[in-house]
Amino acid sequence: MSEPRTDTRVSRMLNGGPGRVLIAVYLLFAIAATARAGLQIATRFGEAPLAYLLSAFAAVVYIIATYGLARAGELGRRIALVCCTIELVGVLVVGTASLLVPSAFPDDTVWSGFGEGYGYIPLLLPVLGLLWLWRTRSARA
Amino acid sequence: MNGALETLTIVLALALAAWGLVATVRDRAPDRSHLIGLAVVEVAILALGVAALVAIAGGESPAEPGTFWGYLATIVCLPPIAAVLARMEPTRWGSIIVTVVCLVIPVLVVRLQQTWEVAGV
Numbered sequence: 526m527s528e529p530r531t532d533t534r535v536s537r538m539l540n541g542g543p544g545r546v547l548i549a550v551y552l553l554f555a556i557a558a559t560a561r562a563g564l565q566i567a568t569r570f571g572e573a574p575l576a577y578l579l580s581a582f583a584a585v586v587y588i589i590a591t592y593g594l595a596r597a598g599e600l601g602r603r604i605a606l607v608c609c610t611i612e613l614v615g616v617l618v619v620g621t622a623s624l625l626v627p628s629a630f631p632d633d634t635v636w637s638g639f640g641e642g643y644g645y646i647p648l649l650l651p652v653l654g655l656l657w658l659w660r661t662r663s664a665r666a
Numbered sequence: 667m668n669g670a671l672e673t674l675t676i677v678l679a680l681a682l683a684a685w686g687l688v689a690t691v692r693d694r695a696p697d698r699s700h701l702i703g704l705a706v707v708e709v710a711i712l713a714l715g716v717a718a719l720v721a722i723a724g725g726e727s728p729a730e731p732g733t734f735w736g737y738l739a740t741i742v743c744l745p746p747i748a749a750v751l752a753r754m755e756p757t758r759w760g761s762i763i764v765t766v767v768c769l770v771i772p773v774l775v776v777r778l779q780q781t782w783e784v785a786g787v
Contacts, residue, residue, distance in 0.1 A: 541755065541759075543759055546766065548751070549767065561736075
């Protein structure tokens with residue numbers, strides 16, 4: 526049935542083991558956010574320019590974060606660190622703002638309501654990313 | 667669009683998600699069965715796309731065409747992405763990737779159906 530050989534030790538590499546799962550989820554969000562932002566900007570930008578620009582910004586951050594995590598190495602780690610930090614700040618600021626000043630967000634972004642439209646995964650993802658960067662910090666991955 | 671094909675796709679994806687979870691719990695890498703499963707799910711998704719084209723040829727149209735095709739294009743990409751990443755990671759984590767992607771697919775299929783039907787129905 527299944528292949529018996531499987532690497533059970535936790536990989537210390539940024540882009541291996543659990544890190545690869547993280548890359549997969551980041552990739553999903555990069556695709557989802559890009560598709561959403563692209564469509565919103567192409568079809569109805571005037572309705573909610575701020576929200577759609579934020580969607581586009583979030584999409585770019587997810588793409589770069591995916592690249593950083595997949596690239597690994599010293600530079601990849603730095604890229605991922607910056608992106609995860611921006612994401613965490615972004616989801617907290619936009620999440621708070623969308624609750625306090627809903628009129629500024631006539632349409633939802635990925636980060637509205639702390640990512641409630643996406644099962645709060647946008648809030649969880651940068652935290653997991655930062656934790657993973659921390660756990661693999663000693664490795665020259 | 668009839669609901670049967672969507673339901674079938676969702677059931678297949680959820681079954682494969684469970685199968686990926688079994689491999690994960692057993693500390694196994696994704697094997698041939700998972701790749702075949704992903705291929706089957708991909709075929710179901712492509713059939714959804716064909717069904718949509720047939721329905722359009724028959725005079726129907728999606729309620730939100732842009733969103734509909736955006737979702738469809740996204741879903742079509744998911745099984746291949748899962749297969750590539752799962753093969754890159756021949757550990758239990760590769761099996762989790764299969765599970766995660768297969769849990770996302772039903773959500774997107776439901777959204778796909780919603781963008782086809784008239785809003786509010």
